[in-house]
Amino acid sequence: MYLIDIDDQEIEHNIRALLTSFYPGCDIAYNSEGADVELSISVKGTLVSIGDEQYTIDSSDRLFGVTKLIYKILSKNTGISLPWGMLTGVRPSKILYSHIASGSGRDECIDYLVKERFVSPKKAKLAYEVASKEYKLLGGMNYSDHYSLYVGIPFCPTRCLYCSFTAYPISRYEKRVDEYLDALCRELAAVRDMMSGRVLDTIYIGGGTPTTLKSEQLDRLLGFIEEKFDLSNLKEFSLEAGRPDSIDEDKLRVIGSHRVDRISINPQTMQDKTLEVIGRKHKVEDIYKAYDLAKNIGFTNINMDLIAGLPGESSDEFRDSLMRCIELKPSNITVHCLSVKRAARLNLMKDVYKDMTFDGIEVAVPLSFDLLSDAGYKPYYMYRQRNQAGNQENVGYSMEGSECLYNILIMEELQTIIACGAGAASKFVYPQGDRNRIERAENVKDVEGYIKRIDEMIERKRILWNN
Ligand code: SF4
Known part of the structure; x- marks a missing residue:
């Protein structure tokens, strides 16, 4: 003790x-x-x-x-020696952001992290690359009069072993989805009124898995957003197609017919045996099919998520998954490190999975930096979480010009992000001198409660925004 x-x-x-x-x-x-x-x-x-x-x-x-x-x-x-030295915060690159803003160069920044904060040279280099990219991308943005919008669809085909998000099996809620969308559209309309006169920069539809919606429901939601919000200055519109087992041609065509310009198709692993262990009811083959379909329909900005540290995998298998994704040439690849929260099945049933460890996370994560850099990808956002395997980090890599602004904005907490849907958490940013004041408003997590208490969710946002 x-x-x-x-x-x-x-x-x-x-x-x-x-x-x-x-x-x-x-x-x-x-x-x-x-x-x-x-x-x-x-x-x-x-x-x-x-x-x-x-x-x-x-x-x-x-x-x-x-x-x-x-x-x-x-x-x-x-x-x-810990890879991130004495840095315990969730955003190691944040420290360098202010150094870069005050004119420090690459070597100076890396030196500072290595000598003053005991960060390993490799991680210091990663932090510098991310911070300098963020500085470049966010440099000209207006935070006080602009905002971003998050829309949550809390349904998934099945629940993954490590999941701690607001996600319910679609099979149980199929009959309530239209009512959910009714409530969501009411909340979106109220947000449009609240934010009138402000410029909408980015939209992110996540969850859960938005593509668990039927194609008509996707059409309804996307059409509603386009009708209600002024998208004339929109810089980016992302939708997490996410699980390959929720994607079909019809849905992708509907998404492609709207303003969405970035989607995710998230394998997490390219190993069939691991997909089974984590509770995904599809095969690697389905990932390839979904990706090809999206490419053929014309999506050019596609992200693929991978997780290092999944139960029962080796670092060689992770490497193989990463190489297979790189071969597909998506514009973005995000490498997460497994982080098991209290509510995840993997934690609740930890005795069952105790022998299914991942060997070599300390090797796998730095290796992803090397392999992705060799393939032309650059790291552009990064964060750490509690209970993260091997004390490592999550990093978003992209090809030049395909970075997801929303991902950086949500990390940096510089801009107000209004979040709609069950379990969605809004962040209101009020500039105050050199430190922002941030107020949060969380929606209820359960679908039933969200539908019933939608007026309360809307009112909560209004009160906070008007204060
Ligand atoms: S796809 Fe994501 S949100 Fe859905 S169950 Fe799996 S981890 Fe949770």
């Missing part, structure tokens, strides 16, 4: 993150209650006690000073 007594929430958050990175699965408590204590850490003002040793840190930046000190000691005790 690791005992902590810390007088600041942010510092405690960082120390907890470091302890769980150095000692995965360790117990951290405020009180030992008789259990054996491996190490105790106390932070009171500028005084830091680690075991029997005491240190005094500079009071001008306690968060940085304490995190750096604890990282160095844990690294020395374990003999381990």
Whole structure:
């Protein structure tokens, strides 16, 4: 057990993150209650006690000073250097964004991360590439008068083993989908009124799997958005076709007849045995079919998602999946690292899957950077999550000019993103000096509740927006 007594929430958050990175699965408590204590850490003002040793840190930046000190000691005790060094936040590239904005060059930025934050040279290079790309793409954007729109379709063909999103089996809800769309359209119409006079930059339809809707339902939703919103300045319209087992020619033709200019077809893996383990009721062959169909219909901007760390896979199999995706030449490939949240079946049934580990995540993820870079892809957005396999990260790669702006905007929290649909979470960004104030409004997650309480969801947004 690791005992902590810390007088600041942010510092405690960082120390907890470091302890769980150095000692995965360790117990951290405020009180030992008789259990054996491996190490105790106390932070009171500028005084830091680690075991029997005491240190005094500079009071001008306690968060940085304490995190750096604890990282160095844990690294020395374990003999381990973490790939992201002492960085515990979800967006490692954010630190470099301000360095680039104030004129620092590539070597200076990478040097800073390696020497001051103990980031590995490879990760520092990745962070620089992402930050410089974001800086270039977001540079000219207007945040105060513009906004983006997210639309959630919370249905999927089946529930994946690792899923923690708002996603319900379509077979159970088939009869309620039209009612769901009625409520969603009411919410969208209210958002259009609320945001009148503002410019809509990007739209993202996600979920769940939007292509679980029938082609007539997709047509209705897309037509409604086009009719109600002014899309004359729209920079990007993405739709997650997502699961290959939800895609057919009719649906893709309907999507292609509207303003959508970017879709995702997400294999997650190109191994049949893993598709079965994660609960997907389709084969690799179906991924190829869906991709060919989309290309033949004329989609040119297609993203494919892969996950490293899926149960029972090896790093060679991940490499094979990645190479197969690269051969298809989609404009975007996003490499996620498995992150298992509490509500996921994979966590709830962890005993069943305990022997199905993934070997070599530390190799697989850096390898994806090399293979994708060799194939001409560049990293353009990145984030980390809690409980992420191997303390790695999720990275979106794209061919030049095919980057998804929405993905960057949702990460950077610089622009208001209004989210409609069950479980959707809006972020209202209010510029305030050099720090934005962010207010969140979450819709209820269950479909039934969303349909019944739609007026409440709308009112919640209105109140927040008018304040
Ligand atoms: S496709 Fe995505 S949202 Fe749907 S069940 Fe799988 S992980 Fe969840």
